[in-house]
Amino acid sequence: MFDWFPQNISTYGGDIDSVFWLIFYIVGAGFILGEAVILYFTIRYRRKEGQRAAFITGEKMSELAWVLVPAAIVLVLDLGIDFAGGEAWSKVKGETPESNVKVIVTGKQFNWNMTYPGPDGKFDTSDDLTLENELHVPVKKVVDLALKSEDVIHSFFVPVMRLKQDCIPGRKIPAWFEATETGQYEIGCAELCGYGHYTMRGFLHVHSEEDYAKWILERWPPAPAADSTTVEQL
């Protein structure tokens, strides 16, 4: 509707955005109604010669109902909003779906270190590779992240994924996303982490299946064959 958010390329981004719009319309209606009533009352009941204010104390239930019933409606709407959002919350912050694309993201003053397990798929092996500020992922695949920090609290924020999660030293916090489109997008830090907080700019590279395979070959070149000629593998 209004063009307020960055692009959404996340499978769950729509869920989050739609909760936002639900709240927006409810709250927007409340805002317009509330301010309009205030404006109307201040103008309509301006002091007039010979006219006295009404002696209404709001102690009678018939009067107080005008306040209590709207308050009850607000409560019901608020609870509705919370439960509407509950499903999206569980999806995003609950268990990470099955995935064989795993990356460890470590915040460290003032960079994002992305550690890839390499073709063997296991971390803490010799083919692990750590890149600074580059997160390479395939499109339309769940990416299984483990968030860490080496020093202070950082917060891994990918606006186009609608993903944000604080990174705490000493912990490994799970997060995940699945990109719906390819492209290059920015990553930021969303927790004050020192004088370089504003420089913690990373890049998310969402590759097509082919480009992702190419990237893997570039980063982990296959070992040369036993005989003298090198064979190009597809």
Next chain:
Amino acid sequence: MSSAATAHATHEEKLSFWRKYIFSVDHKVIAKQYLFLGMFMALVGGLLAYLLRWQLAWPETAVPGTSWVPEPTMFQGIIPPEFYNAIVTMHGTIMVFFVAMPILLGAFGNFLIPLMVGAPDMAFPRLNMMSFWTIFTASLVMIASFFVPGGAASAGWTGYPPLSAEAIYTGVNWGITLWILGLALEFSSFLMGGVNFLTTTVSMRAPGLKMMRLPLMVWMQITAAIIFMLSVGPLIAGAVLLLLDRTVGTSFYAVQKGGDPLLWQHLFWFFGHPEVYVILLPGLGAVLEVLPVFSRKPIFGYKAIVYSTIVAGVLSFIVWAHHMFVSGMNFKLVLPFSITTIMISVPFTIILLAMIATLWKGSHRFPTPMLFAVGTLGVFIVGGLTGIFLGTATTDIYLHDTYFVVAHFHYTLISATFFGGFTAMYFWFPKMFGRMMNETWSKIHFWLTLIFFNLVFIPLFKVGLGGEMRRLYNPFEYDFLKPHQPLHKFATIAAILLFASQIPFLVNFFWSMFKGKIADRNPWQANTLEWTAPSPPPHGNFETAPKVYHGPYVYSAPEIKDDWQPQHQQ
């Protein structure tokens, strides 16, 4: 009582200048000391806001008027990233603890409670004096922290460790230690004050002044005092732990030695959330006093407001982790804290609707206190409603630590503390200083403040929705944030104009104090007891001790000829 009042008055004549104006035990003098301290610190906090707003509009350019600041704090007027972080930290810390608390509670709580309950002074006048000098010392400590090597604290007003726990992460050492000490002194000051507020209200009320006949401002002040006193303990503990981690190498928050950074967050926010209600309630109290007077109508739903205030106070203790939805705390905690956060909107909805209902069928006049009261209400609604986006955990994933949060809390805080504070200031100025303020300049101040305040913060909602993170020295390092620069420039110009708009208030305030029209005892024809004392009241307050016969909001009662009936009249 009346002989005590006379004895006090005679005693007062014999006091030296120092005992009368500087080391006074009179609650009204102490209130003014708190007021002037808060106003001075507001200038400091406002100056810091000017600096950070300039940096956000025109990054890494020289801020006009600041070339005198020496290196390495600033470089020929240019703010470096280290100092920027100190600016945002100290802006928040000073505004919450050294402006809002001193003015709303220290000044107006101290001034009004004894007068509104019909007492000659607070229960413990010397403790009251000590509370002021404690916060005065705390303020000196905070200001001193700018001048120590490494500069002032720069880990955010929230001070999360490990950033705040070890100097190597920020380059700030003494600054953060002084910040902790200054806060500890400030907390002590308000603990002392709280004792006075509660004891005076409970045990020194005039005959006939039952609790349910108290002016709502008194209810707000004592609820704020209770909330503060019960919530601050955990943060004092947490601050001691931080101080120990920093100075003697304990590891409460240090992960390498078995500590947990999240412990701080829980201790901080356990206090931090109730604290925002502490500074909110007195401003609402001012609105609740002013609306009936200038609508000539009883406050709507006195009992509902009192009960809602108490419920809100209780609930304020069980919502804190909504500040921690993405902190890494157990995800299962999110649902209960979301529900309690939703629930707390109910008592506040009741209070706001009761204010609106007070306006219904009134007979309104609009001197400046009434303009600010309605303004507080109108602005606070925006703050409250935008909180729902943040209290809903799902949307908070995206909005947490963005400018959306900044805009939200400025709408709630500035409405309650600034607009509410100005409501109180304009309303009680005649009682405090015995003179009237200039009404034309007061109105100009109101309209300019209302307009420019909105122009500063509406753009910040937009940049927050665009994903702009908080506390960024230069947001435009990011391509996706570059389009926000025009909005930041707009907000900065509006902010400068907002500061300039306070000049009419300051000139009006100080000029009227000495040259304003002499005020009557009761220029607003209001019912509460403070208006029966002279303007300003002498030491001891009342010539004869008042007796109370009914509640404070008997306006336009059908059986009474006048459209008001003071509490002390049958």
